[in-house]
Amino acid sequence: MRSGFVSLIGRPNVGKSTLLNSIIGKKVAITSDKPQTTRNIIQGIYNEDDTQIVFVDTPGIHKPNHKLGTYLNKQAYYSIDDVDVILMLVDANMGLGAGDKFIIERLKNVTKPVILIINKIDKISKEELLGKINEYKDLYNFSEIIPVSALKKDNVKTVIKVLKEYLPDSIQFYDKDDITNKSMEFLMGEIVREKVFELTDEEVPHSITAYIENVEKNKNNYVINGVIVVDRDSLKKIIIGKQGSKIKEISTRARIDIEELLGKKVYLELYVKTIKKWRDRESTLAEFGFTDFDK
Numbered sequence: 001m002r003s004g005f006v007s008l009i010g011r012p013n014v015g016k017s018t019l020l021n022s023i024i025g026k027k028v029a030i031t032s033d034k035p036q037t038t039r040n041i042i043q044g045i046y047n048e049d050d051t052q053i054v055f056v057d058t059p060g061i062h063k064p065n066h067k068l069g070t071y072l073n074k075q076a077y078y079s080i081d082d083v084d085v086i087l088m089l090v091d092a093n094m095g096l097g098a099g100d101k102f103i104i105e106r107l108k109n110v111t112k113p114v115i116l117i118i119n120k121i122d123k124i125s126k127e128e129l130l131g132k133i134n135e136y137k138d139l140y141n142f143s144e145i146i147p148v149s150a151l152k153k154d155n156v157k158t159v160i161k162v163l164k165e166y167l168p169d170s171i172q173f174y175d176k177d178d179i180t181n182k183s184m185e186f187l188m189g190e191i192v193r194e195k196v197f198e199l200t201d202e203e204v205p206h207s208i209t210a211y212i213e214n215v216e217k218n219k220n221n222y223v224i225n226g227v228i229v230v231d232r233d234s235l236k237k238i239i240i241g242k243q244g245s246k247i248k249e250i251s252t253r254a255r256i257d258i259e260e261l262l263g264k265k266v267y268l269e270l271y272v273k274t275i276k277k278w279r280d281r282e283s284t285l286a287e288f289g290f291t292d293f294d295k
Contacts, residue, residue, distance in 0.1 A: 001050055001051070001171070001172060002164055002169060002170070003054075003168075003171065003172060004053065004054070004083070004084035004167040004170055005055075005056060005082070005084050006053055006083060006085045006086070007056045007087065008020060008056065008089060009103060010088055010089035010090060011099035011100060013091070014090055014091045014119055015091065015120060015150045015151070017030060017031045018031050018119075019089065019119065019148070019150035019159075021044075022151075022156050023044065024044040024045070024180075026261060027187070027261060028044040028179060029044065029190075030190045042181075045179055045181070052173060052174065052176075053167065056083060084112060084113075085112060085113045085115065085167070086110065086113070088107065088116050088117065089117045089119050090118055092128070093120045093124060096135055104139050104140050108140070113166045114143055115143050115144045116142040116145045118133065118148070121154065121155075122149040122152055133145055146158055184215075185215065188224065188254075189210045189226065190210075191261070192226050192228065192254045193208070195249075195253040198253065199250055200239065200246075208231075210226060210227065210228045210229065210270075211227055212226050212227075213225045213227050221265040221266065222262060223266075224268045225271075226268065226269070226270045226271075227271060228270060230272060231275060233274055235274075247270055247272065250270065251268050251270045255267075255268040
């Protein structure tokens with residue numbers, strides 16, 4: 001059996017989580033146009049009869065300017081050192097930046113296969129794509145270069161086909177029905193957090209988080225209670241919105257994604273909780289597997 005661990009790395013907003021979701025066929029990692037949306041090492045598990053690929057979705061590598069950024073980089077670096085294959089994603093629609101060069105420099109000490117994924121090819125011409133390929137080939141000896149559109153699922157099957165050639169003969173690490181190493185409650189909490197980012201501007205920092213407080217499973221539906229945690233009342237007012245309009249929209253969008261995840265009708269109720277003292281906040285989030293670093 002071919003099986004192993006594959007790390008998805010790249011600077012923020014290149015589409016790592018979108019590619020992971022496209023491969024798995026379910027939302028196992030949230031997406032957002034805000035940098036550092038991914039704060040946890042999330043594993044997505046792809047299964048075939050003779051293949052199991054454990055994808056490790058990592059925070060975007062970047063030049064950190066606060067404690068959260070430093071921690072996220074450490075998370076991403078760990079994934080480079082402890083996998084069988086590395087997929088480095090770049091955004092075809094953006095120029096080669098300092099962030100890409102920073103990552104490539106880090107990869108020069110790596111001995112395992114590194115495959116370059118040029119994502120968002122639907123936004124550029126074939127001539128531009130050829131230029132991108134040549135540009136990156138000159139910077140690093142990639143094992144393979146694969147152009148894809150993760151959002152439109154173009155060439156995603158090719159990624160799987162190529163990865164199989166580099167995976168070792170090994171054991172099956174997870175059950176064949178598993179799609180992630182995270183609990184459903186964790187995934188649902190992340191979906192709620194994603195919707196907060198979608199519907200709020202920069203005045204809501206990444207220090208907010210969300211978790212699922214209670215799940216009641218009935219014959220034909222789920223009744224779910226979720227909590228959005230903030231550290232000051234001003235953020236609470238923004239997320240609730242005028243006459244509760246904002247949190248109602250957050251709940252509606254989250255419910256649609258959660259129904260797709262669970263395959264059943266969902267009744268979702270959210271409320272916002274302010275935890276001002278760091279110790280109280282830390283213990284609350286730790287209970288649900290979250291860590292926040294904006295002390």
